[in-house]
Amino acid sequence: MDRIIVRGNGPLSGQIPIAGAKNACLALMPATLLSEEPLTLTNAPRLSDIATMTELLASLGAEVSQLNEGQVLASACHGEVNPVAEYEIVRKMRASNLVLGPLLARLGHAVVSLPGGCAIGARPMDLHIDALTALGAEIELKEGYLHARTRGGLKGAVHQLRFASVGATENFLMAASLAKGTSVLKNAAREPEIVDLADCLRKMGAQISGDGTSTIEIQGVDRLHGATHPVVADRIELGTYMLAPVIAGGEVECLGGKVSLLESFCEKLDQAGVSVEQTDKGVRVSRRGDRVKAVDVVTEPYPGFPTDLQAQMMALMCTAEGTSVLEERIFENRFMHAPELVRMGASIDVHGGHATVHGVERLKGAPVMATDLRASVSLILAGLAAEGETVVSRVYHLDRGYERLVRKLEAVGADIERVSGE
Numbered sequence: 001m002d003r004i005i006v007r008g009n010g011p012l013s014g015q016i017p018i019a020g021a022k023n024a025c026l027a028l029m030p031a032t033l034l035s036e037e038p039l040t041l042t043n044a045p046r047l048s049d050i051a052t053m054t055e056l057l058a059s060l061g062a063e064v065s066q067l068n069e070g071q072v073l074a075s076a077c078h079g080e081v082n083p084v085a086e087y088e089i090v091r092k093m094r095a096s097n098l099v100l101g102p103l104l105a106r107l108g109h110a111v112v113s114l115p116g117g118c119a120i121g122a123r124p125m126d127l128h129i130d131a132l133t134a135l136g137a138e139i140e141l142k143e144g145y146l147h148a149r150t151r152g153g154l155k156g157a158v159h160q161l162r163f164a165s166v167g168a169t170e171n172f173l174m175a176a177s178l179a180k181g182t183s184v185l186k187n188a189a190r191e192p193e194i195v196d197l198a199d200c201l202r203k204m205g206a207q208i209s210g211d212g213t214s215t216i217e218i219q220g221v222d223r224l225h226g227a228t229h230p231v232v233a234d235r236i237e238l239g240t241y242m243l244a245p246v247i248a249g250g251e252v253e254c255l256g257g258k259v260s261l262l263e264s265f266c267e268k269l270d271q272a273g274v275s276v277e278q279t280d281k282g283v284r285v286s287r288r289g290d291r292v293k294a295v296d297v298v299t300e301p302y303p304g305f306p307t308d309l310q311a312q313m314m315a316l317m318c319t320a321e322g323t324s325v326l327e328e329r330i331f332e333n334r335f336m337h338a339p340e341l342v343r344m345g346a347s348i349d350v351h352g353g354h355a356t357v358h359g360v361e362r363l364k365g366a367p368v369m370a371t372d373l374r375a376s377v378s379l380i381l382a383g384l385a386a387e388g389e390t391v392v393s394r395v396y397h398l399d400r401g402y403e404r405l406v407r408k409l410e411a412v413g414a415d416i417e418r419v420s421g422e
């Protein structure tokens with residue numbers, strides 16, 4: 001298994017290009033099931049999760065080709081569609097559940113395995129099931145698979161989510177786009193990736209309004225057509241690389257980044273003593289003093305502080321001046337990076353959904369293990385400023401969400417390499 005070796009070596013400087021958003025792309029790709037005409041996504045990130053979604057869509061009967069070194073995904077689904085999303089593929093990634101709504105809309109029935117994904121809590125499917133049931137689906141769980149069907153197709157309805165789930169909002173949007181009549185989703189998720197999906201669906205002919213707010217209205221149409229759509233910038237990759245010069249020192253410009261995608265995160269950085277500037281090419285970041293100040297963080301649905309940046313923020317807080325409390329409100333069990341950071345000399349107490357971090361002056365390199373996607377990148381960030389060598393194993397987690405990570409960090413002066421082998 002590959003490992004990544006990072007040696008803390010001082011300030012970074014230069015530019016890091018930000019890829020298209022993994023989470024947007026994973027929701028956009030299944031939209032190909034909604035139409036017989038081609039869907040082309042540009043600015044796609046080159047990640048193993050995208051390969052998994054490609055494999056899943058191919059197993060359902062779609063053709064997906066990667067062009068321009070993987071940055072363009074050209075797909076079409078004009079033949080027979082297989083309604084069964086098998087466990088063997090779905091277990092690799094929770095976002096596989098995003099084929100449920102489109103399959104139901106296209107075929108009126110679907111059999112989708114319960115998903116796997118990062119081990120960060122229970123991650124049930126009840127909100128998806130309730131949302132699709134509101135549109136007239138009947139869904140049963142049998143032997144690990146959700147068996148869903150409709151009597152005479154999906155019908156528009158008003159539904160209120162108990163929690164603003166990103167995935168449930170996306171499944172509802174795609175299903176309601178082809179349902180008969182008008183649908184309204186209340187307490188909808190407001191993430192930029194939802195807006196990106198709605199933008200793409202509109203290009204395909206869907207009638208959607210209110211995305212980006214907590215009430216989305218969808219007027220169902222009979223059919224959707226083909227479209228070409230650029231995937232929005234990855235705000236989580238952006239936030240991650242913004243932290244690199246804050247932890248290691250120096251100044252980095254994240255190309256293609258927008259502060260408007262990460263306002264609550266940028267506010268916290270400002271309070272911690274970080275200078276963040278929107279340029280015409282992206283976002284320029286540097287630390288104002290020698291050490292950042294401790295700040296408290298609570299993760300919340302968008303526009304709150306993103307749970308997907310909590311681990312990286314914890315890596316920053318490890319060497320902040322003072323004590324910070326990070327509260328995780330989206331996922332239970334999402335502090336698996338804490339014991340690994342402690343191996344590097346951090347002082348962290350985890351109690352339930354809270355982690356208290358007492359800033360130390362410097363971390364020390366150590367062998368550490370990646371446990372999930374965002375946890376693993378927090379260890380890389382911590383290693384950028386640690387004394388000595390940090391060896392991160394199980395880096396396949398990183399390949400799910402960070403394209404060319406070693407190359408991007410090397411280009412701004414980090415001492416980082418990937419070694420293959422066990």
Ligand code: UD1
Pocket residue numbers: 022023024026094095121122123124125126127128129163164165166167168193307308330331332
């Ligand atoms: C998406 C993102 C993920 C991010 C998360 C929260 C993708 C591909 N992934 O995941 O990176 O961390 O949003 O911002 O976009 N829940 C239920 N029942 C459900 C669905 C969810 O209880 O039916 C719970 C989950 O267990 C979790 C919370 O709701 O505690 C948030 O989940 P959700 O917003 O659905 O996240 P995902 O769409 O899975």
